[in-house]
Amino acid sequence: MPFISQIERQSDYSRFSSSTPIVIDNGGSYFRIGWAGEDDPRVVFRNIVQRPRHKTTGETVTVVGDHNPALLRYFDCTRSGPRSAFDGNVVYQFEIMEYILDFGFDRLGADQSQIDHPVLINECPCNPNQSRCRMAELLFESYGVSSIAYGVDAAFSYKYNQKKGICASNGLAICSGFMSSHAIPFVNGEPVFEACCRTNVGGYHVTDYLKQLLSLKYPHHSTKLTWEKVEDLKMENCYIAPDYASEVKIFQKGDKEAEEKTRCWQLPWTPAPVEEQPSEEEIARKAERKERQGQRLREMAEAKRTSRINELENEIRGLDFLVKQLEHVPENDVPAFLRDTGYASKQEIESNLAKATQSLRKAKGEQVENEEKGDTSNAEKYNLLHVPDEMLTSEQLRDKKRQLFLKSTAEARQRAKQRKLEQELEREKQMKLEEAKRLENPELYLDLLRAKYQELSEKVEQRKRQKTNGNNTNGKQNGSGGVGRGERLNAAQRERMRLLASAAFDRGKGEDTFGRDDEDWQLYKLMSRDNNDDEDDNEADLARVSARLREIDPTFVPKSETGSPAEPPGFRPLTKEDFQILMGVERFRCPEVLFHPNLIGIEQAGLGEMAGISLRRLPSNDEALEERITKSIFLTGGSCQYPGMIERLETEIRMLRPCGSAINIVRAYDPILDAWRGASQYASDMQLFQQQTFSRDDYFEKGEDWLRGYKFRYTLT
Amino acid sequence: MEAEVIEAELVLPTHMKFKKVQMYEKYPKGQARGRQWKHLKHIIQAENYQNQPPDEPNYVNIGSPPSMHPCKRICDITGYEAPYFDPRTKLRYANTEVFKIIRSLPNEYVQRYLALRNAAVVLK
Numbered sequence: 001m002p003f004i005s006q007i008e009r010q011s012d013y014s015r016f017s018s019s020t021p022i023v024i025d026n027g028g029s030y031f032r033i034g035w036a037g038e039d040d041p042r043v044v045f046r047n048i049v050q051r052p053r054h055k056t057t058g059e060t061v062t063v064v065g066d067h068n069p070a071l072l073r074y075f076d077c078t079r080s081g082p083r084s085a086f087d088g089n090v091v092y093q094f095e096i097m098e099y100i101l102d103f104g105f106d107r108l109g110a111d112q113s114q115i116d117h118p119v120l121i122n123e124c125p126c127n128p129n130q131s132r133c134r135m136a137e138l139l140f141e142s143y144g145v146s147s148i149a150y151g152v153d154a155a156f157s158y159k160y161n162q163k164k165g166i167c168a169s170n171g172l173a174i175c176s177g178f179m180s181s182h183a184i185p186f187v188n189g190e191p192v193f194e195a196c197c198r199t200n201v202g203g204y205h206v207t208d209y210l211k212q213l214l215s216l217k218y219p220h221h222s223t224k225l226t227w228e229k230v231e232d233l234k235m236e237n238c239y240i241a242p243d244y245a246s247e248v249k250i251f252q253k254g255d256k257e258a259e260e261k262t263r264c265w266q267l268p269w270t271p272a273p274v275e276e277q278p279s280e281e282e283i284a285r286k287a288e289r290k291e292r293q294g295q296r297l298r299e300m301a302e303a304k305r306t307s308r309i310n311e312l313e314n315e316i317r318g319l320d321f322l323v324k325q326l327e328h329v330p331e332n333d334v335p336a337f338l339r340d341t342g343y344a345s346k347q348e349i350e351s352n353l354a355k356a357t358q359s360l361r362k363a364k365g366e367q368v369e370n371e372e373k374g375d376t377s378n379a380e381k382y383n384l385l386h387v388p389d390e391m392l393t394s395e396q397l398r399d400k401k402r403q404l405f406l407k408s409t410a411e412a413r414q415r416a417k418q419r420k421l422e423q424e425l426e427r428e429k430q431m432k433l434e435e436a437k438r439l440e441n442p443e444l445y446l447d448l449l450r451a452k453y454q455e456l457s458e459k460v461e462q463r464k465r466q467k468t469n470g471n472n473t474n475g476k477q478n479g480s481g482g483v484g485r486g487e488r489l490n491a492a493q494r495e496r497m498r499l500l501a502s503a504a505f506d507r508g509k510g511e512d513t514f515g516r517d518d519e520d521w522q523l524y525k526l527m528s529r530d531n532n533d534d535e536d537d538n539e540a541d542l543a544r545v546s547a548r549l550r551e552i553d554p555t556f557v558p559k560s561e562t563g564s565p566a567e568p569p570g571f572r573p574l575t576k577e578d579f580q581i582l583m584g585v586e587r588f589r590c591p592e593v594l595f596h597p598n599l600i601g602i603e604q605a606g607l608g609e610m611a612g613i614s615l616r617r618l619p620s621n622d623e624a625l626e627e628r629i630t631k632s633i634f635l636t637g638g639s640c641q642y643p644g645m646i647e648r649l650e651t652e653i654r655m656l657r658p659c660g661s662a663i664n665i666v667r668a669y670d671p672i673l674d675a676w677r678g679a680s681q682y683a684s685d686m687q688l689f690q691q692q693t694f695s696r697d698d699y700f701e702k703g704e705d706w707l708r709g710y711k712f713r714y715t716l717t
Numbered sequence: 718m719e720a721e722v723i724e725a726e727l728v729l730p731t732h733m734k735f736k737k738v739q740m741y742e743k744y745p746k747g748q749a750r751g752r753q754w755k756h757l758k759h760i761i762q763a764e765n766y767q768n769q770p771p772d773e774p775n776y777v778n779i780g781s782p783p784s785m786h787p788c789k790r791i792c793d794i795t796g797y798e799a800p801y802f803d804p805r806t807k808l809r810y811a812n813t814e815v816f817k818i819i820r821s822l823p824n825e826y827v828q829r830y831l832a833l834r835n836a837a838v839v840l841k
Contacts, residue, residue: 071725074722090760092755092757095754105733106735110735114735128775193779194774197780213833219826244789586796598784600834601834602835605783609784610781
């Protein structure tokens with residue numbers, strides 16, 4: 001069951017006299033505060049602080065505990081996550097501790113000028129003195145509490161259950177908390193801290209392990225796996241396997257039993273809306289719109305064309321007129337006349353006229369008979385070519401060069417055209433040949449073609465694989481090969497590297513004979529050559545064959561579409577199963593870290609071994625005492641609630657103990673709240689409780705070193 | 718602040734009637750907050766436990782020793798018992814199917830799996 005915070009402000013603070021102690025269980029995950037002598041704490045909340053920024057005003061505020069997440073939408077929590085005052089199981093961040101205590105006392109209803117009550121607060125076993133001093137300082141100086149006592153939560157829980165008769169006065173408390181687990185032996189009702197032992201694993205590690213494993217298993221849903229949700233999943237589903245190895249075998253076999261043991265968390269999922277076909281009307285409307293657009297474009301083009309034709313016609317008319325006028329002009333007035341018109345010579349006018357007529361024809365869409373004209377004028381166009389250089393002026397020489405160039409390019413163009421024509425003819429002939437073959441025996445032809453296709457596609461495929469190195473043989477195209485592991489060069493690249501290396505090596509030593517033979521220079525050609533060309537040929541062939549197959553074979557489907565098994569997930573419609581988080585092995589793999597901390601890299605003994613270590617550490621080597629202790633092994637703390645915990649612990653401890661020894665393991669009445677309840681019960685006898693507290697004056701008089709020796713007695717007489 | 722936020726008393730006020738030193742006096746606005754708090758590692762160092770009698774319990778000597786059991790080797794991906802070890806990724810694996818998976822994993826995921834058991838490459 002998930003824990004629920006109680007943070008309503010209490011109204012009866014003034015009802016308690018100033019001698020009534022306030023009891024605080026300052027746990028790793030929850031903070032509990034209440035009055036001594038009562039059965040339940042008044043205020044319980046998660047021991048965390050967030051400092052988000054208010055979205056509208058921009059001021060940084062302090063939020064303690066877990067609140068309604070809906071209210072946090074007014075705040076920008078991206079800058080800082082929830083923070084805890086703990087490092088391990090020791091309080092170190094007293095600024096955060098102060099916020100938490102503020103909130104705790106506030107919700108307890110404190111409204112006087114100071115907290116004038118004794119305070120009993122829990123700490124971890126053997127809390128470092130520095131942390132103890134800072135806590136005392138904070139409580140005395142900020143809140144003005146009258147006196148303080150420090151106790152250990154596991155011991156209070158043990159004492160509480162001892163009173164209830166659940167465990168004996170000699171026993172072993174195994175307390176698995178949020179950040180750490182402890183084994184504390186009790187002798188005559190007092191904890192023996194000399195024999196206590198601590199492993200730094202707890203509920204935090206289990207939840208964190210589960211969270212990491214699930215988000216690695218379901219990377220797409222990692223945002224859904226918040227800490228709170230995973231904590232809930234842990235409490236609902238996790239259990240401790242009686243024997244990890246045999247439990248995991250069930251899942252490895254994967255039969256019905258494993259299926260039954262697998263739990264599923266269905267994420268909210270709604271089927272994607274089925275895309276409905278656009279109606280006839282819609283299609284018609286779309287086509288019409290397209291048609292209208294096309295019409296408009298056509299009209300625009302037409303208008304542009306007519307305007308251009310008009311323009312050209314005008315120009316031709318003008319030039320014609322000019323030429324005619326020129327004919328009438330007397331010979332010696334020509335230059336003057338031309339100066340007026342802006343043309344240099346009669347030839348220029350004529351050439352302009354010719355150009356304009358040509359473009360007019362083009363604009364009107366008539367065939368331009370350029371070629372013949374070119375052919376006829378060939379002789380005069382290249383008139384200088386056959387004249388020897390000596391007979392030409394420098395200007396004419398330049399012209400000759402130009403003519404030479406023009407002629408050669410024109411010829412080359414001609415040749416290319418010819419070649420193209422020939423190729424086309426060749427292809428047609430081949431087509432005809434193939435067609436004849438096909439008609440002769442259609443079945444055989446098809447088979448041959450298919451075989452050829454198969455062969456070619458395999459070749460291309462293999463080439464591709466070589467190119468992208470051997471990693472991706474399973475068809476995954478996600479680029480996982482690019483991470484730097486297993487990079488292999490293909491054959492061509494290898495050869496090139498070899499050449500480069502040998503060239504560099506040869507050149508380094510002795511006499512350099514490179515270049516004596518012309519052959520040597522071939523090396524560079526080899527080096528600079530990239531991939532083979534026949535690859536491209538293969539691909540072109542493949543394209544041709546597949547096109548041909550598509551033509552004549554109705555059943556043919558190109559390979560690239562069927563042959564790739566790893567389609568990107570986006571192409572497959574998402575189903576309900578894609579939004580499920582399945583937990584099989586994880587259900588017991590995560591709590592297993594309590595018994596085998598080395599699974600998460602913590603090199604310490606697990607819960608079972610801790611019991612043995614703790615017994616060994618007892619100062620008196622008394623067999624009978626150990627026997628009595630193992631008869632009363634007591635489990636407390638949030639992480640001892642997994643199903644199967646007691647059974648597993650018993651088998652583990654039985655392995656450590658002599659054969660036939662009596663082992664009795666009990667779980668606390670309430671593993672979560674008993675620590676607070678025990679403390680409350682303890683502090684309810686105010687006369688005796690006062691002997692265990694120290695006041696502000698004591699603290700300042702005796703100093704920090706005295707606090708180091710502070711020892712709390714749990715059995716009062 | 719919105720009405721419902723104020724009603725739920727979500728925000729911790731800086732002034733508390735029962736406090737002798739108010740928050741805004743201790744940490745004035747605009748000043749660097751508080752002091753650097755020593756982490757547990759440094760607290761332990763400062764405690765100088767080596768100068769105290771060894772039979773007196775303290776935070777360090779109550780810690781559990783390493784486990785005496787042989788190290789349990791489980792498959793990093795599936796949690797099955799792992800007889801094999803991949804020298805390229807350093808992951809442990811149970812069978813050929815898992816091996817295929819780990820060879821197709823991007824490096825980032827490999828490192829995250831390794832980090833789970835504190836074996837990832839940490840660059841400092």
